[in-house]
Amino acid sequence: MNHVSYEEWVKYVNNEINDNVREVYDDHLYSCDQCLELYLQAVTELESSLPVLSNADDFTNLVMADVSQVKKKLPEKQAPFYQRTSFHYIVAAAMTLLFMTSGVFQSITKYAGAVETPSIDESPPSMTEEIMNKTFAWIDTFEIKNREANK
Numbered sequence: 001m002n003h004v005s006y007e008e009w010v011k012y013v014n015n016e017i018n019d020n021v022r023e024v025y026d027d028h029l030y031s032c033d034q035c036l037e038l039y040l041q042a043v044t045e046l047e048s049s050l051p052v053l054s055n056a057d058d059f060t061n062l063v064m065a066d067v068s069q070v071k072k073k074l075p076e077k078q079a080p081f082y083q084r085t086s087f088h089y090i091v092a093a094a095m096t097l098l099f100m101t102s103g104v105f106q107s108i109t110k111y112a113g114a115v116e117t118p119s120i121d122e123s124p125p126s127m128t129e130e131i132m133n134k135t136f137a138w139i140d141t142f143e144i145k146n147r148e149a150n151k
């Protein structure tokens with residue numbers, strides 16, 4: 001299929017498209033890194049319009065609760081977890097957290113640079129996987145710390 005425009009991804013994130021179109025976009029998102037990038041931009045845009053939570057703990061708990069739900073769905077590769085609106089919020093929140101830790105930011109920047117270099121023979125792992133893995137690894141670390149702090 002043709003690539004999806006940024007405007008369309010914004011609608012997708014905001015749940016402003018019908019289910020049939022959504023399914024097509026879901027499928028496309030799995031296979032197209034280019035559109036994934038646009039989708040992530042749309043999510044970032046959404047994130048900047050999210051209500052600001054005054055209590056940082058509430059925010060953390062909210063994210064943790066949602067993330068553990070998404071994680072349960074992850075083993076099944078084709079599960080359409082993009083369909084959940086809350087997933088967009090998780091991505092947005094996770095991205096924000098990621099970018100606040102400069103080390104991870106640098107490694108993603110480095111990775112993005114590597115992807116853009118056409119001379120690489122080996123095809124790199126998909127950007128989604130990379131971001132998801134980094135995000136969940138980070139959140140796992142955070143969860144463990146949190147649990148230990150609550151002992």
Ligand SMILES: [Zn+2]
Pocket residue numbers: 002003004028032033034035
């Ligand atoms: Zn595409």
